[in-house]
Amino acid sequence: MTDTTRGVLFPERLPRLTRLAPPPAAAELTAWFWIPQWDLPEGMESRQQVLSYPAANLVIEPDGVTLWGATTRATERVLRGSGWAVGALLRPAALARLSSAPSDLVDRFIALDEQSLLAAVSDAMPDGAAAAAVVARWLVDRVGPVTSEGRLANTMADVLMGVPAPTSPAILRLDDAAEHLRVSVRTLQRLAHRTVGLSPAAMIRRRRLQEAAQRVREDTDASLADIAAELGYADQAHLANDFRTVLGLSASEYRSRS
Structure with missing residues (x-):
């Protein structure tokens, strides 16, 4: 779990x-x-x-x-x-x-x-x-009974959130997720809209920020630049911007408060 x-x-x-x-x-x-x-x-x-x-x-x-x-x-x-x-x-x-x-x-x-x-x-x-x-x-x-689309939507959420194989490389691109699910990118986007309400890209961003917050909080020996690189951010500034936009504080501020 x-x-x-x-x-x-x-x-x-x-x-x-x-x-x-x-x-x-x-x-x-x-x-x-x-x-x-x-x-x-x-x-x-x-x-x-x-x-x-x-x-x-x-x-x-x-x-x-x-x-x-x-x-x-x-x-x-x-x-x-x-x-x-x-x-x-x-x-x-x-x-x-x-x-x-x-x-x-x-x-x-x-x-x-x-x-x-x-x-x-x-x-x-x-x-x-x-x-x-x-x-x-x-x-x-x-x-009631789960439909075939419902099962596909569940699998989609698992893939985007890294649930099936958390030790494997995380899927960070929509193309990769669509290929994994054997559907088109457009089908993936429509499925997410109908069954979650968010875009697949938004789901990936949320998972990545959750993982970043946990790493910043728990792995105090790791630099923010290293965490950003490992989680697929373009650079540390991209990670910092994600923190400020969603959490209202920088990654370094969050680390100091944790």
């Missing part, structure tokens, strides 16, 4: 976070479940900054059920008091059945009128595994 801190900009600030693999029946619908739980002293707050995966999330919290589209920027949530959430990182095959226009959800969310799901998850908490099982069953029932 992917590193549980990938995309989390400041892991030391995390509340208790459980990440669970889906059961086999839901494996084509969700990559994993993420379940934060927190109980902070009065007057204390925890700021959670996340560079999310280029994917949608189904989120159940005590006050409702929401469907969040893919994001193009880093997000922040301030936690206070006590609470919980049960989230499912959706695979494209699921999102395409839950939303008729994934591109309209980019950087947005919609509330879902799913009171029975909310009640069942609330009853299961604080047992995260039981709550995730409830959401998995709901997804299987709601989405």
